[in-house]
Amino acid sequence: MFWLSASDNPYADNRQILVPYSDSMKAVLKRGGQEAASRPSGYTMAAGAFGNGNGGAISGNLIVAANTESNSDYIRNVKAAGLPVHPVRFPAALPETFIKFQTRLKDLVFEPFGGSLTTAAVAEALDRRWVASECMLEYVRGGQLRFPSAKAA
Ligand SMILES: C[S@@+](CC[C@H](N)C(=O)[O-])C[C@H]1O[C@@H](n2cnc3c(N)ncnc32)[C@H](O)[C@@H]1O
Incomplete structure (x- = not known):
């Protein structure tokens, strides 16, 4: 699918097309977020990161x-x-x-x-x-x- 726009700032809101959380994400939410950890990339994950439910996950590029x-x-x-x-x-x-x-x-x-x-x-x-x-x-x-x-x- 191509998405073309006549303006530099087209309306788009991926919160309108959230998909159900995966079971593992549901488990993260249930325990109040991630544990603090250093990632191999060097990024440090704060305790409680990803602990807020937003009603669903951002959908991927593939429409099944x-x-x-x-x-x-x-x-x-x-x-x-x-x-x-x-x-x-x-x-x-x-x-x-x-x-x-x-x-x-x-x-x-x-x-x-x-x-x-x-x-x-x-x-x-x-x-x-x-x-x-x-x-x-x-x-x-x-x-x-x-x-x-x-x-x-
Ligand atoms: C792939 S079908 C679209 C089917 C549609 N999405 C659906 O779910 O029913 C493409 C349609 O475009 C029409 N079509 C092709 N060239 C056209 C043109 N120049 N102007 C208007 N319609 C055209 C064809 O007759 C065909 O019905």
Whole structure:
């Protein structure tokens, strides 16, 4: 994933995408932090370091998300409408991570390659405004079924 910004100071807050602490970190928190120790690097760890819980750990660069959706409302509704199921949808966790990380409530999310409107549906669920473009009308019509209250295109 590339993260491009039109400004030098884009909004980003990794506290919005914390992940659960590991068992070893939970143990550190439980005992009130690290014991004082000198590290091989020369850094001296103060007693109690890393003793404050912050609700979760900073997530890594790797997003682990299965792409195995096979029984969703989207698929059922698209098939029932006689429309093609988009063949290369990505997992909702992908846009969800970036939308939470880099936008605030009511911000505008633009998806230039809308496909089945996965990004749009995630943006809507996260209370962001969104705009999507897609060159295949039948994919837009299928994606529209993710929004039951939307008027037909
Ligand atoms: C990889 S798919 C996106 C799938 C989407 N993320 C989802 O989960 O459904 C890329 C989409 O971009 C569309 N596309 C390709 N070139 C385009 C263009 N120039 N303008 C608008 N849409 C385009 C394709 O038709 C295709 O549906």
